[in-house]
Amino acid sequence: MPEKKAKKTVDVAKAFTELESIAEWFEKGESDLDVGLKKYERAMELAEVLRERLEQAENKVTEIQKKHSK
């Protein structure tokens, strides 16, 4: 389970950028419906993943022990 979780780690920045670019594509009013449907599917997938990431994950605080000696 934690391994699965680690794999599912979402790069929020990448996902969000991709979503924004899809939104822009649609804004341009491209008329290829097939491509549009694929892009729409991808957008919904991204939105779902992002939403999940923002709703569920907690912040994790780990203390790093300094190895150096004084």
Add this chain to the structure above:
Amino acid sequence: MTIFSVTDFIAHINDVLGRSWDAEELCVEGEVSGFRVSQGQWVNFDLKDETGLVNIFMTVWQLHVPVEDGMKVRVFGVPRIYPKFGKFSITANRIELVGEGALKKALAALKAKLELEGLFDPSRKRPLPVFPNRIALIASRESAAYGDFIRIVNERWRGLEIHTYHVKVQGMGAAEDIVQAIQAANTRSAIHRTAMSEDEYDAIVITRGGGSLEELMAFNSEVLVRAIHSSKVPTLVGIGHERDLSLAELAADVRGSTPTDCARRLVPDRNDVLRDLAHHTEKIENQLLQAINSKKDLIERALRSPALWLATERERLGQLASRAESNMQQWLKALSDKLRNHVRLLASLDPKGVLKRGYAILKSGSQTVTSIAGLSVGQPVTIVLRDGEGDARLEKLRRANEAKQQKLL
């Protein structure tokens, strides 16, 4: 009596002097004069007061505060005679500035120097990633700043990995402590980067609460400013204070006004992001719907056009048909009128009509008799009247002019 060689004598004196104080025990306070750095590594100046003067020697690496002539400083170190020149000096291992005035003066001097070097150059400041995944937090574990930072990050964001590097944030060795933490974080991040792992740091956050100028001196130390300046990982520095910015903040890529502000600058509010997300998906949905509808319109129009053609053809046909029909009826009417006239005419010619008026038809056998000629007395004939017929025998025959004569007679 002991006879020393010069070298032995100096060594003996240095030994005695060295034993006279424990390390950290000797501190001399005075005003700096004739400050100079030679070969980029040796620091030399005189420390004096109204009546006395002593030479100070140290390396630049031990000098962590900006020193210039006229400043009041405390020098920590050991007294020593340099054998080669027989010169007495204190070999300093640490120098502290004395008094707020000196601190401010030193700070201004250091600021000017580093500014000239371009350490605060706004053009080299890097933006922090909008959505950081992992950061190094350099702070004092016990500080309110640490707690505030973590609390605000937790309020705003999820899924952030925070590696905390616990450091001293004031007093002796604080600057060095922080510098080491910055370097350790950079090293760790670099290792992760080369290992193609995504575990490198997106930012290094250095934060502490406010304090007096003296308490904040670590954040004005040259080593720390340089460490921040040369950090490969983008830096975010925030110190709570009401006074001038520390040099560490000026050198940072991004600065927060307080630890709380640092947290706000580091991570977006997830509610905002969720709103953006909803906005984007809604826009995409609408656009797709629009695209679908326009296609649908196109199809409908395409389907409608043959139907339209058909409808107009049908209408034309209808018009033609109705025209043909009305023409035909007119023709029919004319025809029937004509027929009726004929019928009327014929009716007037019908012998039965004549019979009605009292005339009779005389038949002999099946032949109608129209002339007296050919008839003979006693011949049987049939008299046809309007509503029947009767048989008779001719009794007497008269030709027309005979009859006329008789009438005349």
